[in-house]
Amino acid sequence: MTDKPKDPIRPTDDKARAQARFLINAARFAALAVLDPETGAPLVTRIALVPGPDGAPLTLISTLSAHTGALDANPTCSLLIGEPGAKGDPLTHPRLSMQAEAMPANKEALRQHYLNLYPKAQLYYDFSDFRLIRFAPRSALLNGGFGKAFRLTNGDLVAEQTQPNGLTR
């Protein structure tokens, strides 16, 4: 047995919070991990993503997809946010591993907000088999590059004074 290595997590500061919020605001897609309702095993898929008015991410997903059924069975999930571009080392590109609870969002009230950020979705936004989901962050791990890891709370990521459906007051 080797000694347990020391925790590589740094104390969270405003720069880390700003970087995490920047990643959420810039993302238009993400990897979503859910629990497979038949086996309990993880399943990771790609979804569309936009920041909600309070900073918590929103997605528009089809009831035909495997992840939607899984979130119905268990809303506990995780998002990987911050996709590398074509250039540079993907493992030094900043990214956020968020643990979250998926919950229904107000599709009608957030229609213009979503479509402003994701215009292409106007082709299917109003289809009845598409739902708007809000990811309420529980916690997140920010990897800002080698040796720059931070653990963030819900309060580090989301504005206060929001309603559960993702609307700001």
Added chain:
Amino acid sequence: MTDKPKDPIRPTDDKARAQARFLINAARFAALAVLDPETGAPLVTRIALVPGPDGAPLTLISTLSAHTGALDANPTCSLLIGEPGAKGDPLTHPRLSMQAEAMPANKEALRQHYLNLYPKAQLYYDFSDFRLIRFAPRSALLNGGFGKAFRLTNGDLVAEQTQPNGLTR
């Protein structure tokens, strides 16, 4: 209650198998979903990835990372393979959602294979806190773009006649 929509999965054909193997062979990173050992919730992070000699993906991961501890506790995991480039719609870019079991691979025997495909790893390949892991596929969902979904088996993805450590005979 609405009627349950029909299964959008198409019958698996050689073209789907070839596309899935192409995605695995081309990937140098992926999203990895594991189960958080403390909560059982999913956690998704980014890892390096190369195809193994038998087609099953390999990664070199640090024991300092959260996913390594999670895989020690439960090797059941999922990979999202097939990252979009800077251009085009990420949701129409083909990708593979694989469900897999993580297992130790022979780090010494696969050293040159890994470094040929991922030269930058020579900086840390031999560090004792880095392990080589093989992902033995259980099944996978190939999303080849809108309306082109396929369910694949281990046999669709990995060459026969391989040893458990990822070496071909």
